[in-house]
Amino acid sequence: MRALAGLAALLLVACAAAEAPAQPEAPATVAPVAEASPPVPAPTELSLRCAGAFTQGGIALCRTLPNAQVSLDGMAVGSADADGWIVLGFTREHGAQTQISAAANGATVTERYDVTPREFDVQRINGLPQQTVTPDDPAVLARIQREGAIKQAAFRSEANIEGFLDGFIRPVEGGTVTGRWGNQRILNGTPSTPHFGYDIAVPEGTPIRAPAAGVVTLAESDMHYEGGLVFIDHGQGLITMYLHMSRVDVHVGDTLEQGQVIGAVGARGRATGPHLCWRMKLRNTQQLDPSVAIEGLQRARAELLGE
Numbered sequence: 001m002r003a004l005a006g007l008a009a010l011l012l013v014a015c016a017a018a019e020a021p022a023q024p025e026a027p028a029t030v031a032p033v034a035e036a037s038p039p040v041p042a043p044t045e046l047s048l049r050c051a052g053a054f055t056q057g058g059i060a061l062c063r064t065l066p067n068a069q070v071s072l073d074g075m076a077v078g079s080a081d082a083d084g085w086i087v088l089g090f091t092r093e094h095g096a097q098t099q100i101s102a103a104a105n106g107a108t109v110t111e112r113y114d115v116t117p118r119e120f121d122v123q124r125i126n127g128l129p130q131q132t133v134t135p136d137d138p139a140v141l142a143r144i145q146r147e148g149a150i151k152q153a154a155f156r157s158e159a160n161i162e163g164f165l166d167g168f169i170r171p172v173e174g175g176t177v178t179g180r181w182g183n184q185r186i187l188n189g190t191p192s193t194p195h196f197g198y199d200i201a202v203p204e205g206t207p208i209r210a211p212a213a214g215v216v217t218l219a220e221s222d223m224h225y226e227g228g229l230v231f232i233d234h235g236q237g238l239i240t241m242y243l244h245m246s247r248v249d250v251h252v253g254d255t256l257e258q259g260q261v262i263g264a265v266g267a268r269g270r271a272t273g274p275h276l277c278w279r280m281k282l283r284n285t286q287q288l289d290p291s292v293a294i295e296g297l298q299r300a301r302a303e304l305l306g307e
């Protein structure tokens with residue numbers, strides 16, 4: 001039982017609309033920002049430029065020599081794509097500075113950036129279905145394990161596309177933010193893992209749009225924790241997730257354009273009311289804050305593509 005409970009804790013922890021104080025949300029726009037623009041050619045010699053949201057849970061784009069080997073804080077991340085792009089993320093616990101290196105042909109270039117720390121609140125949520133907080137029904141535990149394997153397989157995707165260059169848009173219009181990313185949470189009185197989602201309360205049935213181009217790597221209509229659940233890979237394993245959906249309109253393998261409807265908001269799984277729990281994970285290792293990524297990816301696009 002202990003092992004299964006531990007496993008359950010490792011699986012996607014779904015989220016819930018909260019009774020916490022709500023902040024009004026800026027009106028959303030669904031107008032695509034990724035207009036055709038003259039491509040900026042990739043460097044022909046080893047160099048490194050990065051831009052984005054250098055903060056805990058943030059994201060950056062870097063441009064370097066195509067196929068250069070990139071490392072973050074001394075850890076190998078992978079190689080830049082054929083256009084010299086690579087996506088990097090910063091965890092919730094990241095320290096005050098980061099060091100990014102690119103290496104090719106025996107040479108290495110390194111850039112250092114400050115990473116802004118954040119403060120995370122404690123959030124209490126009650127009224128959740130108890131089997132989504134402390135599951136102990138053997139049938140439920142077996143289902144959680146089965147669904148965890150489906151999610152893990154979908155997280156391993158690293159699509160060879162550049163949707164991350166689109167500049168992200170909000171997946172739903174309007175609404176109220178009911179759960180911020182990174183909050184420490186106490187669910188039905190039980191301390192839980194940090195909330196790696198951004199919760200936007202909107203009416204049931206509100207259309208959800210792809211924030212950028214991508215490929216669907218998971219499309220399930222009835223998951224224990226998440227209800228309707230969709231994953232989109234925007235390239236290099238930058239995966240956004242959409243939880244608690246009432247309707248799923250896409251299938252695994254579908255290629256999406258920015259703004260395309262993928263389904264509708266619901267209240268299914270571990271939820272107390274209709275909302276979108278929007279999540280982002282990079283290369284199956286780093287949980288990132290999608291609300292920070294919107295600004296970060298647009299800034300990266302502006303700085304690195306001169307827009």
Ligand SMILES: [Zn+2]
Nearest residue numbers: 015197199277
């Ligand atoms: Zn959530």
